[in-house]
Amino acid sequence: MNLFARCYCRTYQKVFLLARRFLDFSEPDLLEREGALKEDLPATLKMTGLDHFFLVISKFLFDKGVHLEMEKALKERGIVLTIYSDVDAEPTFDLIEKGVSLYKESGSQGLIAIGGGSAMDTMKAIGARIANPKKSLPKLGGVLKVTHMPPLMVAIPTTAGTGSEVTVAAVVVDKANHDKFSINDPKLIPDIAVLDGSLLASLPKSLIAQTGMDALTHAIESYIGHSGTKKTKKDALTAMKLIHEHLPSFYKDAKNVEARDAMLKASYLAGLSFTKAYVGYVHALAHAMGGFYGTSHGWTNAVLLPYVLKAFGKSAYKKLAEISDHLALTGKEANPQTKAAAVIAWIEELNETFGIEKNFAGILKKEDIPALAKHAEKEGNPLYPVPKEMNAKELEKILEETMG
Ligand SMILES: [Fe+2]
Incomplete structure (x- = not known):
């Protein structure tokens, strides 16, 4: 990337860094313990004075009846639910707009989501549209486009990875254009987050691994970027430590209570970190x-x-070395380059343990690379405060390496 483009990106990021001081990044009220879903949440919702909630839940979890005990406890307190269980993948325009109509017809006064990132992002996008009926979904896409505050939102994650229960973001799929975009606004941070480990007890191994690696990516990208604060860096490091110590055991046994609680916390902390300090080119390319x-x-x-970490080269050595020290991956005396390599080796080792492929062989088509890189460039620049700014040509090189 040339000097002029680099200066533009860094100036843009500095403006956002300053703007962050004036935005309300209130963290959700946290209900954190096993059983919080059926006990603490109904009691808390009673105190809001609202008596009708719109529950967004994945079809799979609805069929399993994950919500039933909560529904009963709410009913005993005079609170009714309208249930929307059409979620089975990331939110499309149709899924969101149908939710908006049903919410309005039902007379609901607040939103609850039970599920992974897809259910929580569906809820957030529905909330954004309800409060801003004149703005279409594409108009809400981007940063700080949500003018009016959504209704009360409760997020209940059933995977440990997306961190959506604490973030400003809702990722939306634009099927017609084979595109995904993100609505990013502090108004989308849920009001209440429920971290109830019992909901993760029957997670399949593949989901534990993939969502866990998503949380790790949040923590690493937010830590190595230029917009971290003392707090976001501390949260990211704590998340990485929890992932280092507990993700392999959680993968081995989803019923390991200590490991799953630790991963739920790691996901939350990584979300808290990246929602203020951003992600980077891994997410843009993904x-x-x-x-x-x-x-x-x-x-x-x-x-x-x-x-992506290898492509950052020297520009990420210092921060990666700090991560390596925090996780004690090498001796203290090792040089920054060796420590950075140790972090990358650890990630590759985790992928191998989880049976995650080493590359995109059989998926990524060479002829698509320029368009993919352009798309990632558009998402990443100038917003993401990455260690080294790259243009589409440089991002193409990364993708070429992933072809296998
Ligand atoms: Fe992510």
């Missing part, structure tokens, strides 16, 4: 890949993460 080929978000991040 969103492009997901839009083109429908690859799952966590898996795509996991494959891309080592390639």
